[in-house]
Amino acid sequence: MSAASPLLVVENLEAGYGPINVLHRLSLTVHVGEIVTIIGANGAGKTTTLNTICGLVKARTGRIVFNGHDLTQLPPHNIVRLGLAQSPEGRKIFPRLTVRENLEMGAYTRTDPEGVAADIQKWYKMFPILEKRKSQLGGLLSGGEQQMLAIARALMARPKLLLLDEPSLGLAPQVVVQIFAVIQELNRQGVSVLLVEQNARMALKIAHRGYVLETGRITGTDRADLLLHDPRIRQAYLGE
Amino acid sequence: MSFGRIWVLLLFVALAAYPFLPLAEANRGEQFTVLFIYAILALGLNVVMGYAGLLHLGIAAFFGIGAYTVGILTVPFLPFQQSFLVAALAAVAASAAVGIAVTAPILRLRGDYFALVTLGLGLITLYAIRNLDAITEGTKGMNPIEAGPVPGIPDTVDMSPLRLRPDWGFRWYKYPYLYFLSLGTLALVMLLLRNLEKSRLGRAWVALREDELASACMGLNPARLKLAAVALGAGLAGLAGAFYAMALRTTGNPQAYDFTLSIIMVCCVILGGLGNRSGVLLGTFILMGFDRIITNILDNELQALQQRLDLNWGGQAYTKVSGWKLMIFGTVLILMMRFRPEGLLPEARHQRELHPEVGEAQGEAAAQREAGETPSENA
Incomplete structure (x- = not known):
């Protein structure tokens, strides 16, 4: 497994808001082609981890290296250009842009109009509902459709690594199943994924490896299928 | 067009x-x-x-x-x-x-x-x-x-x-x-x-x-x-x-x-339609036109009327339209915000948000137009 090269390496990361440190010496790795998930309770620092990686929160100490580039001091718009795209928590689609315009905004960093148009068609194929709704305002989509739009929009930047923040948030169980199937399909097509999720069971089912985050510290990491059967995890995060 | x-x-x-x-x-x-x-x-x-x-x-x-x-x-x-x-x-x-x-x-x-x-x-x-x-x-x-x-x-x-x-x-x-x-x-x-x-x-x-x-x-x-x-x-x-x-x-x-x-300009922009060029143009012409031109004309007309009817109201502000200018401004803006918050000529996005039914119709029409131009299996 370690034959795969590391795409993202986070070492001893500390970050937080005001006087409070949220992340304490956090380290993790994502290899090319992997789905890696971070599971943890509310307030454990999952979103802060993703936001620090993509530059929305400044790292205090530690290092974030992505594909050979040091991201630690870069602003978010430069990080996107390096091939790391985030689908943020709460989806954050542009409510008054149409579905198609939302997708076009996702490709803001790109300068190849033909490639962008081709990619839009590609993701329409993958998410047929988006094509049906392409001229509607993003804000009028259902929650599940918005989540698909948010993922497709992030993919428009042609990222090497996709950061997904709580894609199951506020969605009906059946829709969650659909979304996770999509994530798995994307991964099969070659997109590496770092997935933050409260729905630990679903996340561990599709992930290759998992990290357990508790109050800003990584307290465990293993292959996802092993974590799924770890009695400690089952008790704490899977409600058994 | x-x-x-x-x-x-x-x-x-x-x-x-x-x-x-x-x-x-x-x-x-x-x-x-x-x-x-x-x-x-x-x-x-x-x-x-x-x-x-x-x-x-x-x-x-x-x-x-x-x-x-x-x-x-x-x-x-x-x-x-x-x-x-x-x-x-x-x-x-x-x-x-x-x-x-x-x-x-x-x-x-x-x-x-x-x-x-x-x-x-x-x-x-x-x-x-x-x-x-x-x-x-x-x-x-x-x-x-x-x-x-x-x-x-x-x-x-x-x-x-x-x-x-x-x-x-x-x-x-x-x-x-x-x-x-x-x-x-x-x-x-x-x-x-x-x-x-x-x-x-x-x-x-x-x-x-x-x-x-x-x-x-x-x-x-x-x-x-x-x-x-x-x-x-x-x-x-x-x-x-x-x-x-x-x-x-x-x-x-x-x-x-x-x-x-500054505030009157904000009013012009909002009255006309935030984000819509033509709307802003219209809003400015209406508000500033009223302020600079129409009140003057009305004042003169009123003056002429008084002379013709042989009334002497004196020169007090309340006997002129210009004296009521800000009152009229305010009333119009309140009525606008109540009945047409998106402005006279709303920006398309704004319109679709505040009046979803119109917006949906527009969206459908646009979708059909696009579908007509580029036939697709899903439309």
Whole structure:
């Protein structure tokens, strides 16, 4: 497994808001082609981890290296250009842009109009509902459709690594199943994924490896299928 | 081309033809010139408020900076004495530079804080103009401003032989030059903004206005985008100020650049339709036209009526329409906000949000159009 090269390496990361440190010496790795998930309770620092990686929160100490580039001091718009795209928590689609315009905004960093148009068609194929709704305002989509739009929009930047923040948030169980199937399909097509999720069971089912985050510290990491059967995890995060 | 788009074109053609019509009056023409100038100012404000979504409460400051730059560069008692062209370009540059310098440190502020800083800037600029006696002549205003249009061209081209009616006044030859120049500049600004709306920058502003965090995740640089909007808005306001000083031949009392003007401009933009160029144009023409032209006409009519009926109401403010001006303003705005919050000519996005049923219909129509052009298996 370690034959795969590391795409993202986070070492001893500390970050937080005001006087409070949220992340304490956090380290993790994502290899090319992997789905890696971070599971943890509310307030454990999952979103802060993703936001620090993509530059929305400044790292205090530690290092974030992505594909050979040091991201630690870069602003978010430069990080996107390096091939790391985030689908943020709460989806954050542009409510008054149409579905198609939302997708076009996702490709803001790109300068190849033909490639962008081709990619839009590609993701329409993958998410047929988006094509049906392409001229509607993003804000009028259902929650599940918005989540698909948010993922497709992030993919428009042609990222090497996709950061997904709580894609199951506020969605009906059946829709969650659909979304996770999509994530798995994307991964099969070659997109590496770092997935933050409260729905630990679903996340561990599709992930290759998992990290357990508790109050800003990584307290465990293993292959996802092993974590799924770890009695400690089952008790704490899977409600058994 | 639908009527919604063609009326702007017709309006410009009509205004361009106006000086040659038999009903044209020199005074009215000068009043129209001021309307065009305010429209440029409102379009500048619309870049900041409508496109980038930042509440700007100090646009009058840039209007003033533009006017005083022209004043300083052209009045006889200062050593510069440049032509209007040079002075106007300097006015645009100065306003944009002040806009950038003041906004750059506060770009990380969001929402209300940005509005507060612009409000403060408006007040400081006004007090600075008032108290820098040595340069700005304090409350007297700088005058006379009588620069020629471009270096080498005399400003007193006598166009009198061209006039169709002898009573258009001896200044006739002068007013159409500023009239046409302001009208032409307004048309150019409208064209520039139309192209800008469709550009990458225009779309980036819309996204930024919708959601700053999501925009950052898409690789947009929010700080630079905001700065671009503020600089462009300030530059247009400075251009308007330059024309204003030229049209009045003086910078006038600094009072002309106070908070009231900033707020009236915000009203023009909102009344017309936040983010919609044509709407902002219409809003400015209606509000400022009412303020500057229609109340005067009504006052005169009322006066004439009194004389005919042999009534003597005296000269009190409440016997004139102009005395009720602010009351009428306020009532209209309240009614607008209640019944048509999206403005007279709403921006398409705004319209679809506030009236989903209309928006859905538009969306469906657009989808069908697209489907017709590019047949797809899912449509």
